[in-house]
Amino acid sequence: MNEYVVELRHVTKKFPGVVAMRDMHIGIRPGEVHGLIGENGAGKSTLIKVLTGVHVPEEGDILVDGRKVVFANPVQAREHGIACVYQELNIVPMLPVVDNVFMGRKIKNKFGLLDYPRMHREAREALTMLGHPEIDTKTECGKLGIGLQQMVEIAKAVSLNAKLLIMDEPTSSLGEQEVKQLMTTVRRLRDNGIAILFVSHKLEELFELCDRVTVMRDGEHIMTEDMQGMTNDRLIQAMVGRTLETQFPKIPGQKGECFLKVTHLKEAGVLRDVSFEAYGGEILTFAGLVGAGRTETMRAIFAADRLDSGDIYIKGKKVSIKSPGAAIRHGIAFLTEDRKGQGLVLSQSVKTNMILANMKRFQRGPMLKWRQIDRQSRELVKTLRIKTPTVNEVTMQLSGGNQQKVVIGKWINCDADIYIFDEPTRGIDVGAKVEVYNVMNDLVRQGKCIIMISSELPEVLGMSDRVIVMRGGRVMAELDKESDHFNQEDIMRAAWGGEIG
Amino acid sequence: MTSAAITKSKKKTGIGDILMKLGPLMVLTILFIVFSIALPDKFLRVSNLMNILKQTSINCLIGSGMLLALITAGIDLSVGYNTILATCLIGVLMQNFGITNPVILIASAIGISTLAGFLNGTLLTRLHLPHPFVSTLGTKYVFWGIALLITSSKTIGFTNKGIDQVLWIGKQTIFSFGFPVSFLLIVVVYCIFDVFLNRTALGRQIYCVGGNPEAARMSGIRSANVLTTVYTISGLMCGIAGVVLAGRLNTANTASAATYDTDAIAACIIGGASFQGGKGTIWGTLLGALLISAIRNGLNLFSAGNDIQYIVIGSVIIVAVTIDVTRGKIEARARKMATV
Numbered sequence: 001m002n003e004y005v006v007e008l009r010h011v012t013k014k015f016p017g018v019v020a021m022r023d024m025h026i027g028i029r030p031g032e033v034h035g036l037i038g039e040n041g042a043g044k045s046t047l048i049k050v051l052t053g054v055h056v057p058e059e060g061d062i063l064v065d066g067r068k069v070v071f072a073n074p075v076q077a078r079e080h081g082i083a084c085v086y087q088e089l090n091i092v093p094m095l096p097v098v099d100n101v102f103m104g105r106k107i108k109n110k111f112g113l114l115d116y117p118r119m120h121r122e123a124r125e126a127l128t129m130l131g132h133p134e135i136d137t138k139t140e141c142g143k144l145g146i147g148l149q150q151m152v153e154i155a156k157a158v159s160l161n162a163k164l165l166i167m168d169e170p171t172s173s174l175g176e177q178e179v180k181q182l183m184t185t186v187r188r189l190r191d192n193g194i195a196i197l198f199v200s201h202k203l204e205e206l207f208e209l210c211d212r213v214t215v216m217r218d219g220e221h222i223m224t225e226d227m228q229g230m231t232n233d234r235l236i237q238a239m240v241g242r243t244l245e246t247q248f249p250k251i252p253g254q255k256g257e258c259f260l261k262v263t264h265l266k267e268a269g270v271l272r273d274v275s276f277e278a279y280g281g282e283i284l285t286f287a288g289l290v291g292a293g294r295t296e297t298m299r300a301i302f303a304a305d306r307l308d309s310g311d312i313y314i315k316g317k318k319v320s321i322k323s324p325g326a327a328i329r330h331g332i333a334f335l336t337e338d339r340k341g342q343g344l345v346l347s348q349s350v351k352t353n354m355i356l357a358n359m360k361r362f363q364r365g366p367m368l369k370w371r372q373i374d375r376q377s378r379e380l381v382k383t384l385r386i387k388t389p390t391v392n393e394v395t396m397q398l399s400g401g402n403q404q405k406v407v408i409g410k411w412i413n414c415d416a417d418i419y420i421f422d423e424p425t426r427g428i429d430v431g432a433k434v435e436v437y438n439v440m441n442d443l444v445r446q447g448k449c450i451i452m453i454s455s456e457l458p459e460v461l462g463m464s465d466r467v468i469v470m471r472g473g474r475v476m477a478e479l480d481k482e483s484d485h486f487n488q489e490d491i492m493r494a495a496w497g498g499e500i501g
Numbered sequence: 502m503t504s505a506a507i508t509k510s511k512k513k514t515g516i517g518d519i520l521m522k523l524g525p526l527m528v529l530t531i532l533f534i535v536f537s538i539a540l541p542d543k544f545l546r547v548s549n550l551m552n553i554l555k556q557t558s559i560n561c562l563i564g565s566g567m568l569l570a571l572i573t574a575g576i577d578l579s580v581g582y583n584t585i586l587a588t589c590l591i592g593v594l595m596q597n598f599g600i601t602n603p604v605i606l607i608a609s610a611i612g613i614s615t616l617a618g619f620l621n622g623t624l625l626t627r628l629h630l631p632h633p634f635v636s637t638l639g640t641k642y643v644f645w646g647i648a649l650l651i652t653s654s655k656t657i658g659f660t661n662k663g664i665d666q667v668l669w670i671g672k673q674t675i676f677s678f679g680f681p682v683s684f685l686l687i688v689v690v691y692c693i694f695d696v697f698l699n700r701t702a703l704g705r706q707i708y709c710v711g712g713n714p715e716a717a718r719m720s721g722i723r724s725a726n727v728l729t730t731v732y733t734i735s736g737l738m739c740g741i742a743g744v745v746l747a748g749r750l751n752t753a754n755t756a757s758a759a760t761y762d763t764d765a766i767a768a769c770i771i772g773g774a775s776f777q778g779g780k781g782t783i784w785g786t787l788l789g790a791l792l793i794s795a796i797r798n799g800l801n802l803f804s805a806g807n808d809i810q811y812i813v814i815g816s817v818i819i820v821a822v823t824i825d826v827t828r829g830k831i832e833a834r835a836r837k838m839a840t841v
Contacts, residue, residue: 324719348712356720366701366702
């Protein structure tokens with residue numbers, strides 16, 4: 001008998017320009033609940049994708065029951081007994097429980113038709129093992145609560161004779177009662193000898209449920225230890241780890257007038273109560289975990305989503321912003337996190353994307369002044385150092401960092417005063433990051449107001465003049481650069497809902 | 502990404518791009534050669550070529566509006582009967598109200614179709630119907646019904662009714678070799694479209710709304726207004742097509758719209774438009790329309806009936822969509838290589 005059901009040895013996964021996971025190792029024992037934590041972008045998703053055969057690693061070995069295996073695709077991983085329940089449920093709500101449990105595979109009778117009696121029986125057995133014999137396999141899934149839908153999803157996973165069940169933030173959309181229910185089920189599965197890799201953002205859950213825990217950071221293995229005797233602080237320290245590096249060319253800001261002030265923003269289910277002020281000549285950063293309501297705050301200010309209540313003041317004047325167009329006219333620029341989905345029209349050229357948000361500036365009547373556009377675009381390509389053969393290149397062809405700079409160029413063309421950068425350096429390589437920081441510095445020097453959302457703590461500390469920490473749709477803390485609490489540990493503590501000093 | 506990889510991926514798609522753009526032109530050329538060899542003295546005669554141009558006009562006009570809808574990742578299924586509606590209105594105004602003033606007749610035809618297009622756009626953007634497929638499928642039947650209603654389901658003849666000035670556009674040829682006026686109109690309209698799509702702000706916005714509606718919205722572009730304009734222009738083009746149709750057929754006939762909508766879609770798709778939106782050019786559409794007409798014309802000269810024609814045209818559409826899908830895959834791969 002091997003010590004581990006599933007083991008990774010020296011696994012490295014690279015993407016063009018980025019090493020997502022480096023020399024990773026982890027071993028999961030049969031019948032244990034193994035916690036996996038790390039900051040956003042630490043490489044947890046990459047690890048899951050390697051284990052489930054979505055990504056094929058460049059180096060290293062995957063071992064199942066001590067034997068080396070190669071997963072060329074997700075089906076092969078499943079055949080080796082590795083199943084995954086994702087954060088978002090993959091349930092077809094119109095279909096009954098039984099069809100959802102057996103989605104993607106079938107049991108046929110001797111006529112080649114679906115053997116429903118047997119499928120119902122096996123689905124019931126699986127649900128009974130999970131401790132939910134009360135779920136009727138004929139019920140439409142959509143009629144079950146979210147907690148029970150998740151049970152169906154787990155039943156789907158374990159009915160494939162899973163040896164290892166990966167649960168990716170399974171409690172993120174569950175209520176308190178449902179979380180308890182889920183934990184009972186996880187323990188039952190463990191007692192049945194199934195290994196569980198439990199990925200979570202919530203430390204309490206890890207303490208309650210896990211036997212061992214692995215911490216990842218920057219795509220690397222930091223530690224694996226028994227949960228017994230572990231402390232909150234040690235986990236956070238392991239996650240945050242590194243000291244501040246010199247990759248942040250920060251120039252200190254000259255705090256100017258108040259450009260943006262918002263009071264008591266509320267949006268049902270997302271924002272509970274958000275107030276803050278942002279000033280010209282400084283970088284104000286919003287820190288917090290994914291889902292803390294940072295992006296939602298900015299979307300609401302930009303009128304991309306509707307606010308339920310709250311006031312917005314720009315340069316001291318109360319404004320009512322009804323559409324993104326109106327926000328732009330008020331001098332707000334919003335560089336969304338999802339460049340490809342919301343920032344760029346990938347099928348269009350660099351120059352078209354650059355005028356996207358302010359065509360008026362380049363218009364004479366209905367006509368576009370292409371000569372001026374060409375000139376201005378070339379100018380921006382030069383100052384922003386965008387690597388592109390010409391301004392006519394379609395943006396699809398550019399690298400992530402250069403695409404980001406095209407988006408920045410788009411907003412510079414709007415002559416905005418308030419720049420909201422949502423995760424401006426996500427997914428771009430180190431060199432390009434520094435260039436993006438330099439652009440931010442230039443804007444600050446011109447007295448513009450910069451609001452950054454960042455989940456990378458070094459970036460938060462390296463580039464900010466002031467930091468606001470959010471959690472659960474609320475402002476948890478506001479830290480000035482000069483404050484004693486302007487450090488990784490305290491920011492993390494606030495982001496995880498703890499008290500600061 | 503290394504610079505070597507960048508140049509490599511670019512080179513690949515660069516050649517692919519050119520092939521895709523030249524694709525319809527090459528097919529058209531090959532088709533011409535094949536027909537010229539197979540049908541000596543028949544196909545490659547000036548009079549026949551002029552015939553092809555004449556036959557293309559209606560599809561070109563309708564196709565230009567359809568192109569706009571396709572660029573926005575939409576579709577306008579009502580174009581055929583919108584065109585018929587315009588022709589029928591001319592007939593009814595002439596027959597039932599005795600109006601023979603060409604200006605009034607043409608203006609009303611274009612007016613009603615533009616209004617119909619505006620209705621399409623409004624339904625889509627204000628009632629938030631899920632997809633223009635739904636709204637324009639509905640209005641297609643409505644326009645058909647209205648056309649039947651106002652004509653009492655009867656065919657109206659235009660010959661010797663004193664409206665020859667209206668028919669002139671669709672019928673007349675100029676120069677010694679018989680160049681059709683209707684195709685001259687196409688050249689003018691297509692040049693305007695080229696400028697509109699590439700040189701005006703609204704034109705660029707149409708591409709951007711189609712390429713990425715969310716990015717367009719987050720850049721402050723009012724997609725609803727852009728879309729409404731697109732369907733209104735599509736209606737306008739149907740109106741002009743209706744006027745040309747009057748001259749081509751010499752009748753207003755509610756049954757003649759059979760394949761106008763699908764012909765227009767085919768012309769656009771063959772010419773490089775995509776159902777995913779954000780792409781397509783007016784000159785590609787012209788090539789697509791010419792290709793369809795050339796196939797029809799050539800097969801006619803072979804004395805192939807409607808049966809064979811439909812089979813061939815149908816196959817061409819499928820091939821065209823296959824090209825569209827392949828093109829999408831090539832680009833998806835390029836995207837994956839260029840951005841991670």
